[in-house]
Amino acid sequence: MKILIIGPSWVGDMVMSQGLYIEIKRLHPEAKIDVMAPGWCKPILERMPEVHRAIEMPLGHGQFDLKTRYQLGVSMRDEHYDQAYVLPNSAKSALIPFFARIPVRVGWRGEMRYGLLNDVRANKKSFQFMLERYVALAHEKAAMTGTGCLGELETLPYPALAIDSQQQADARKQFAVSDDKTLIGLCPGAEFGPAKRWPENHYATVAAALIEKGHQVLIFGSAKDRPVGDAILAQLSDDAKLQCLNLAGETDLNQAVDLIAACDTVISNDSGLMHVAAAVGCNVVAVYGSSSPKYTPPLTKDVKILNTDIECRPCFQRECPKSHLKCLTELSPQSVLEACQELKAMRARIV
Structure with missing residues (x-):
């Protein structure tokens, strides 16, 4: 399984998103996970052993630029990703996987992105913590029925960044x-x-x-x-x-x-x-x-x-x-x- 993740734009959110990557690798040990995120987050991604490749997002935070997003998506079609996870809530963040024709595109309901995503999760408020919301995306929608379905916060995969001695x-x-x-x-x-x-x-x-x-x-x-x-x-x-x-x-x-x-x-x-x-x-x-x-x-x-x-x-x-x-x-x-x-x-x- 080859997976593209559109990552968060902030360092803290990027750290917490490692919980999702750990859970994906637990469920699918052979999965290759590529994460697209702003350049300032790249040093964080490079310390996550679950991430196969960190791809730098060339657009700044809040920048729409439909043409560039289209070109990026088209350029990624040859990667033949099986699945995408879109972690930010904006519609623009879902465009690249859509243009890349990734068949399964998962994310929480956000800014009018039905169609851009085809596995839309609507019960975000059932999960109190951001880590829970990230980890829940790794599971089938039908299993993520609400509070407690993932267990206690302490049992979820916590981020663990590698250190270069x-x-x-x-x-x-x-x-x-x-x-x-x-x-x-x-x-x-x-x-x-x-x-x-x-x-x-x-x-x-x-x-x-x-x-x-x-x-x-x-x-x-x-x-x-x-x-x-x-x-x-x-x-x-x-x-x-x-x-x-x-x-x-x-x-x-x-x-x-x-x-x-x-x-x-x-x-x-x-x-x-x-x-x-x-x-x-x-x-x-x-x-x-x-x-x-x-x-x-x-x-x-x-x-x-x-x-x-x-x-x-x-x-x-x-x-x-x-x-x-x-x-x-x-x-x-x-x-x-x-x-x-x-x-x-x-x-x-x-x-």
């Missing part, structure tokens, strides 16, 4: 990452907006406390997150700054994945890197503000999920509609430090 060693050397200190990762950015970002001063308080315990702190993120990392550094003492590296915008995604995997614990907002940290085996302390873990939690057993219980959250807004951000400001650094300690103790008991 040589690349990891090279990255540690390039960025002067300690070989003898316990590494703590901070992921203080959030592409979605400020209502997902725990305050920089809280991150700085946590960083200072962990450095005082003898750890080295690594700040991860894109170039957009570098000012946030700089703001954290600015609040540390001169001595503490020597043990805190702002790698936001300095690493490529491959390096970031390998260095995150070298961390004992990662403290993160609800972001793509949170899902990376879960998929490479870190302890994860996940801080939720305007969003909720009831849909896209970090998929690991080594996790502490923290949020405040004020009545206006989760609002799922990019910016706080009440202009106070209490869902984030009232979540204390001490609670994060305690969560780190609890995860450390849990892992020690297991070992």
Whole structure:
């Protein structure tokens, strides 16, 4: 069986989509899975052993360009794919498999794409978690009758990204990452907006406390997150700054994945890197503000999920509609430090 998957456009969603690929390979061990996705997701796909080939989508997020999609689809007809899975909900995302004349085209009901898809699933709300929704697509529609048909979330295939030990060693050397200190990762950015970002001063308080315990702190993120990392550094003492590296915008995604995997614990907002940290085996302390873990939690057993219980959250807004951000400001650094300690103790008991 030869399968084409039109993958998600965001790093976190791409990580979670690995659950579908694992399930397909479980059901069809000889299947060859090709995934088409934006170029920035390619380093993630290359770390999934289930993926035969990562195909770069030449169109930007939100770009329609019917002509290019038609040409892409026609060019793929010689691949003779047996089946396609379309993970985004848009109609345009279903065009390439349609133009490629792939006989079976599976996806959830979205923007008027009946015909573009010929195996349309309509009961998405029966599945609470995104991972469930991905995994359900690997099964026959008739079997996916609703809540519980896949079992509990903990029994589903969790993402597990491969780590390149040589690349990891090279990255540690390039960025002067300690070989003898316990590494703590901070992921203080959030592409979605400020209502997902725990305050920089809280991150700085946590960083200072962990450095005082003898750890080295690594700040991860894109170039957009570098000012946030700089703001954290600015609040540390001169001595503490020597043990805190702002790698936001300095690493490529491959390096970031390998260095995150070298961390004992990662403290993160609800972001793509949170899902990376879960998929490479870190302890994860996940801080939720305007969003909720009831849909896209970090998929690991080594996790502490923290949020405040004020009545206006989760609002799922990019910016706080009440202009106070209490869902984030009232979540204390001490609670994060305690969560780190609890995860450390849990892992020690297991070992």
